[in-house]
Amino acid sequence: MRVLVTGVTGQVGGALLTALDGKADVVPAPRAVLDLAQGQMIASALDRMAPDLIINPAAYTAVDRAEDERDLAYRINGEAPGHIASWAARRNVPLIHLSTDYVYDGAGERAWREDDITGPLGVYGASKLAGEDAIRAAKGPHLIIRTSWVYAAKGTNFLRTIARLAAERPELRIVADQVGAPTSAQVIADSIATLVAKHASDLPRRFAAADGLVHLAAAGETSWHGFATAIVDGLRARGAPLKAQSIVPIRTEDYPTKAKRPANSRLDLTRLQRVFGVTTPHWSQALAAELDVLARELAPQAG
């Protein structure tokens, strides 16, 4: 199976290259090959690569900057997925597309289910929701995967930021009233690779059984404060030299950002298990694997 993967310089796309290695004929499609901001070029680029399956984690992911770059965010997140999905629908090529917990408004305490009402709070979430709608409108075989709080040992993300701040400062102040599941890019990539391998012969039918939409995140839940505390404790246990002595819980309103973020990002994972037979590890277990990698990078060089 020729599997085209976009966003390969990003967290999830990069992890997918590793997870699919040896399991499929992977065709990496970085921005230079498939620029999602150039909608009119997408079909001809896909013609050249002729994939049997498309996985699209590429996105405009700068949540705050999107408030000022609405047009670009919508072109990449809202319109490009529609171009990809139309191409795929015409050829009956299955499409797996990554979306986000930011399509929900974050109200309440219970975990969101896939058929709950959406209500994005900012441009990024709204642009991602527009991309989902465009994919559904193309009516081809598709699976939209909503995930949350993505990080990896490499790249630009919360884990790396906390590791840097904890090395520089005695005190960190971290938001404690937003709850979700930190999800490593590796967990997402491994789950997608498993799902594809398990159902390779009937992906369109499986996708339809999930109504084209599934949540995929690590198990369990925490706040950004809980996540930061686990990162600092985990790095210290691995011998990383850190200055941080206290991690102070703060409220969202004490850390103003341009874009509003959902307070409740809990995602119900029942459908992932029921339709695809895929379960994910607890977020703390997945974090341990990333911390092992990061701690090796941060360790003072011997000699």
Ligand SMILES: NC(=O)c1ccc[n+]([C@@H]2O[C@H](COP(=O)([O-])OP(=O)(O)OC[C@H]3O[C@@H](n4cnc5c(N)ncnc54)[C@H](OP(=O)(O)O)[C@@H]3O)[C@@H](O)[C@H]2O)c1
């Ligand atoms: N990060 C999160 O916390 C989070 C949470 C929930 C859902 N998600 C979703 O999960 C998916 C993967 O996120 P991620 O964290 O892996 O993203 P990421 O690390 O920010 O990577 C984004 C990727 O998209 C590519 N890209 C951006 N603009 C492009 C364009 N015009 N044409 C082609 N490629 C372009 C980037 O390529 P360049 O290197 O060339 O810029 C990069 O490879 C996204 O769909 C995102 O919306 C993310």
